[in-house]
Amino acid sequence: MAENIALIGNPNCGKSTLFNRLTGLRQKVSNLPGTTVEKKYGSWGAQFSLIDLPGIYSLYSESEDERVVVKELLGLDSVDLPNKIFFILDASNLRRNLLLFSQVAELNIPMTVLLTMNDTAQKKNLQINTTELENILGVPVVKINPRKGDGMDAIIPALSHAKVSSLKMVENTRERLADCIKTGKRAGVAAETLSRYAHIEKIISACVCQKPTNGIAWCAKLDYWLTHRIVGYLIFAFIMLTIFQGVFTLAEYPMNWIEEGFATLSEWTNTALPPGTFTSMLSEGFIPGIAGVVVFVPQIAILFLFIGLLEDSGYMTRASFITDRVMRRIGLNGRSVIPLISGFACAIPSIMATRNIKHKGERLGTMFVIPLMSCSARLPVYALLISLTIPETAGIGPFSLRSIIMTLAYFAGIIAAVGISLFFKRRNQNTETSEFILEMPTYQLPRLQSVLLQMSHKSMSFVTSAGKVIVIISMILWALSSYGPGNAIEMAENEVYRTTDKPTYGLYTEKLRNTDLAEVRLEASYAGHLGKFIEPAIQPLGYDWKTGIAIISSFAAREVFVGTMATLFRGREDKPETIRDVMKQKVNPETGKPLYGLPYALSLMIFYAYALQCMSTIAVMKRETGGWKWPLLQFATYLVLAWLSAWLVFNLTAALQ
């Protein structure tokens, strides 16, 4: 049987780098039932199974992160009690790291200490006597550099010598921890910590020789500028803009290739296979469904690449630091900034990322407003609507009108988020004290390997989790739009044949009649009935029943909108034209104006900016808040907000036109 080894250490001690290096791609992220924190599993060779736990400072805890570690170590999780522990000790922060070590050491689990950050310690003029440290701690100590891969060979021999530490500072640690986690009583914790630190001082003076130093000069210089009252915010804004620019422009090419590739595949399927239900299901339901998922991967990957780089470099904590005051004013926390910015990529991982916000009210507020950040799934919806109605050449000054409208859509979300956070601020006023206690790690060059690994994990989990939903929805949609009650479709078709002339090469061509046929078929189908059913509710917003179908289908996930529009407007056309061109040709028979004009597009954009149309977000909210109350409240709030704003925008734009 494989040995279970838990990785334990302070935050920022190189734990995850080591985990990534040892396990490579053989990782599995799992969410513990009943808690909000992820545990990562990975296999290391055939013999070992590694468990990566959240980085913490002490076992006496009140945050979820810490609770997970304690439960794991005390065996309260019961599933996979670790046989051994890799304790990752940051050599540049020995004193603080030894506190956690001294607590873990008293749990009687064999340990091996892996000493990391040795280069940083050297820069700080710290000299550590490893042999002496080994003697005092009573367990093997190995110097490693997981970033460069140094010392990896020494890990396995040291693991075989793993021992229960001989260090004993406090009696009955196990019982005291179990009591603390069950009752939440913290009496005596401060005194215990102080007495531990008194012991640790002795260890430090026995095995560390420190020459005076002023810290790392270039880091201090960087901090000066990155937290500067003007330059700091300019850099922050510049970085955010660069990320968006990167997401928009870099993702465009692979997205076009994916779209074209799938369109070709769809066409090929249609011609190569014998005509029939199966072929139609494949080429009009399944393939466009898959395409709708895969097309997002470039955007999600690029965004997570940037976020990963910022996190890994140490900049993210500085961003929290300089934004805390503003965030506090609207009832959030500097720590909310990272999840909120990630919300522009995808709400799901961002909601999970709020768990290091200790204050429950602030955490809830952050989770509640995250879906207002325009995630990457809205991007194609915005893009389609903008390209439908705004000419490419229009602009104000150096900015194109298209990018201005796009920016406004993002701002609409941010403004609403501020308003809603203020509600939470009032609600939080009389609860626990808000806090911002944050270690700001030394700057480092981001490790491309771990950033890329994280990026591929996030993208893959999107494809597998959201992908399933989207493919299923597109198959259902295909069925709904292909079949109707009784022989309604057949009757509608006959009506077209009866009322129109025989196609000629003149005015009424075969192609035009096929378009007509596709439309009446859709109108007579189940999907058409469903769209018509909700039409009264959405007519004031300027939408027709076809848009209704798209809105209903995108309550599963927003990105389905574009796919649905593709299915709806392609109809049974033999030649898959792009949706945009078909939509542009539609004219309102009463007014003679384009049916899908500017008021329609802007109204729909604001609707999509606000409405919580994402089943996965609702599922994550339910899990993180432990019930249906908050996700349902969130859903209802944003539906009302979306409807009212869309109504306002539609009528304003229509009046101004």
Added chain:
Amino acid sequence: MVTADELKPGMYAKISALTPSLQADRLTAMGCVPGTLIKLEFTAPAGDPMAFNVEGYLLGLRKSEAKLLIVEPAESPTHG
């Protein structure tokens, strides 16, 4: 009585006590124990939050949290 939020950037101080609270417990666990030498490295615009050097690592704290640290102003260790 001087508290850490009153320090100016570049100033050193020695922690003499902490005002008991949940936040103070957390600070203690992170190495802010009596006797520790700290230095205010820099602050965010408007002086809040503040970043202290605590035995070689950088700790960001709000002014209200820095107020929990009761300190005695000290000389730079390189002078002593």
